[in-house]
Structure formats: C-alpha cells, structure tokens
Amino acid sequence: MLLILAxxxxxxxxxxSAILLNIEFSKVKITLFGINLNAHLDNVSHAKKIIxxxxxxxxxxxxxxxxxxxxxFCFANMNLLLAYxxxxxxxxxxxxNICKTILEIFLDTRTVSGYITMTNAFFILFFxxxxxxxxxxxxxxxxxxxxxxxxxENSYLLEKSIIAVYNKINxx
Numbered sequence: 001m002l003l004i005l006a007x008x009x010x011x012x013x014x015x016x017s018a019i020l021l022n023i024e025f026s027k028v029k030i031t032l033f034g035i036n037l038n039a040h041l042d043n044v045s046h047a048k049k050i051i052x053x054x055x056x057x058x059x060x061x062x063x064x065x066x067x068x069x070x071x072x073f074c075f076a077n078m079n080l081l082l083a084y085x086x087x088x089x090x091x092x093x094x095x096x097n098i099c100k101t102i103l104e105i106f107l108d109t110r111t112v113s114g115y116i117t118m119t120n121a122f123f124i125l126f127f128x129x130x131x132x133x134x135x136x137x138x139x140x141x142x143x144x145x146x147x148x149x150x151x152x153e154n155s156y157l158l159e160k161s162i163i164a165v166y167n168k169i170n171x172x
Contacts, residue, residue: 002075006060006082011037013059014052021048036092049101053094057083090123090142091116091149113157120146120153 011028014037018025025039041049060083067076087095096116103112124146127139 002072003078003082006063006075006078009059009063009079010056010082010086013055017052017055021052023048023052046101046105050098053097053101056094057086060086085142088123088142090120090146091153092145093149096120096149109160110157113153116153117150120149 015025015028017023018037018039021044023039023041023044025037027038029036029038039052041052044052060079063079064076064083067073067079070076086093087098089099090096091100096119099119100112100116103115107115124143127143127146130139131137131143
C-alpha cells in the first residue's frame with residue numbers, strides 16, 4: 001500500500017508540474033510500468049521539460065527526507081528507491097527523459113535517438129548481468145523498460161521522418 005502511495009505521489013507531482021508549467025496533456029493512463037502522463041512535448045521548451053521530468057523524483061526525495069527519521073522510515077526508503085530508479089538514464093524513465101532533453105539542446109533528433117538506443121542497450125546488458133550474477137529478478141522490470149524505451153524511441157524517430165517527408169511533399 002505504501003508503494004502505491006509513493007508511486008501515486010510521484011505521478012501527481014508530474015501532473016501538478018504540467019499544470020503549473022501550462023503543458024497540455026491529453027490523459028493520464030495506468031500501464032504495466034506505472035501511471036503515465038500523455039503530454040505533447042514537441043513545442044515545450046527544454047527547461048519546462050526538465051522541470052516536468054524532475055518533478056516526480058524530487059517529490060519522492062522530499063518524502064524521503066520528510067519521513068526518514070520517523071516511524072514511517074520504510075515509506076521513506078521506498079521513496080528513495082523510487083527516486084533512484086526513476087533517475088536511471090533509461091527512456092522512458094525520468095532520468096532518461098532528462099538526458100534526452102539535454103541532448104536535444106545540442107544534437108539533432110536522429111543523433112539523440114541513436115544515443116538513447118545505445119544507452120538503453122547498455123543498461124539492458126548491465127541489468128541482465130546483475131540478474132545473472134545476483135539472481136535478483138527485480139531488475140528484469142528495468143530490462144523490459146529499457147526494451148520499451150528502444151521501441152518507443154525508434155517509433156518516434158520513424159514518425160518524425162514520415163512527418164518530415166510529408167511536409168516536404170506538401171510544400172512543393
């Protein structure tokens with residue numbers, strides 16, 4: 001129950017920050033990987049995106065520091081673990097989206113997608129090694145998330161390419 005509360009607080013902080021930053025979102029959906037905020041971020045500034053992605057882990061860190069020296073230290077530790085996991089540089093996690101946003105400042109979309117795919121592949125391999133050595137199957141969820149991120153990143157790149165070709169044809 002406490003884990004669900006920590007996850008809910010994390011996602012509510014994303015929704016709250018989206019509202020404060022005037023970022024439009026179409027819906028909030030519950031998936032196998034948690035609660036996701038469907039927001040169209042193509043025309044949102046890099047600074048707003050970074051604030052949006054940091055909001056969830058920051059909320060968890062605030063809960064950690066607020067409850068760590070109380071009788072709710074287990075809840076505090078769950079929040080700390082949730083913040084750490086969400087800051088892994090794997091898309092679709094917050095840390096991966098923060099890294100992606102920072103890369104987008106300096107690089108084109110295709111190069112950023114390549115870096116994201118390579119980073120996710122590295123962490124997938126890393127987590128598979130951890131699973132093999134320590135027999136800790138909790139990391140399997142992170143492997144699946146990394147694979148999901150690679151699929152999403154490549155479909156995003158394909159979608160951008162199709163839109164670019166379509167716009168090029170229609171401007172002639």
